[in-house]
């Protein structure tokens with residue numbers, strides 16, 4: 001686990017729905033779907049990027065995410081990657097988070113899923129909101145790097161070329177800075193040829209901005225009765 005330098009931070013205040021679903025009063029939104037956060041991660045982000053079909057054939061995969069939040073998407077991804085990737089393959093998961101949760105809130109938010117308990121406890125025990133960069137190696141060649149800061153500032157500074165993007169800010173109407181046209185263009189610029197994105201939202205402005213950035217964008221049926229979500233590809 002490494003850091004470049006520590007900073008002083010204000011941890012985000014949370015409310016809890018049904019005792020375990022984290023809700024941000026600041027953004028007036030939940031961190032994941034009330035209909036099931038793990039199932040949403042699997043449907044929207046993992047399947048939405050076509051990863052189960054891609055993984056068995058790749059020696060390495062880089063996934064990038066806007067909004068690390070509770071780490072649920074990461075843990076769900078690591079779980080399926082371990083089942084599907086060839087032996088010895090490497091997963092690099094790069095995420096951005098400007099309001100990191102406390103380790104205790106993270107552990108509480110992940111406690112709904114006993115099947116993730118081992119990795120969730122390890123993540124929460126290593127989680128350091130005060131770091132500028134958190135880099136953790138998990139078993140089976142899984143590497144997590146979280147940039148603790150505004151993605152609008154951190155992403156343009158990186159060399160990254162992701163194979164798949166998870167666009168997971170709070171609702172675009174409440175968290176517009178994580179969905180701006182400029183940031184969507186940065187996402188495109190940091191996607192390798194043939195790389196993909198997926199997101200739970202189907203907001204028209206986000207769709208137009210991703211298309212204008214260069215992605216081929218599709219509308220698909222959304223998770224748990226939501227009419228639509230978006231997925232797309234950078235042409236090879």
Ligand SMILES: C[S@@+](CC[C@H](N)C(=O)[O-])C[C@H]1O[C@@H](n2cnc3c(N)ncnc32)[C@H](O)[C@@H]1O
Pocket residue numbers: 030031032066067068069070071072073074096097098099100149150151152168169170175177178
């Ligand atoms: C819907 S939650 C993400 C849920 C997360 N993917 C998970 O698996 O739990 C959105 C996250 O985006 C973060 N966020 C919002 N604006 C941001 C920004 N400008 N830069 C980085 N992170 C941001 C929020 O603090 C929040 O943690």
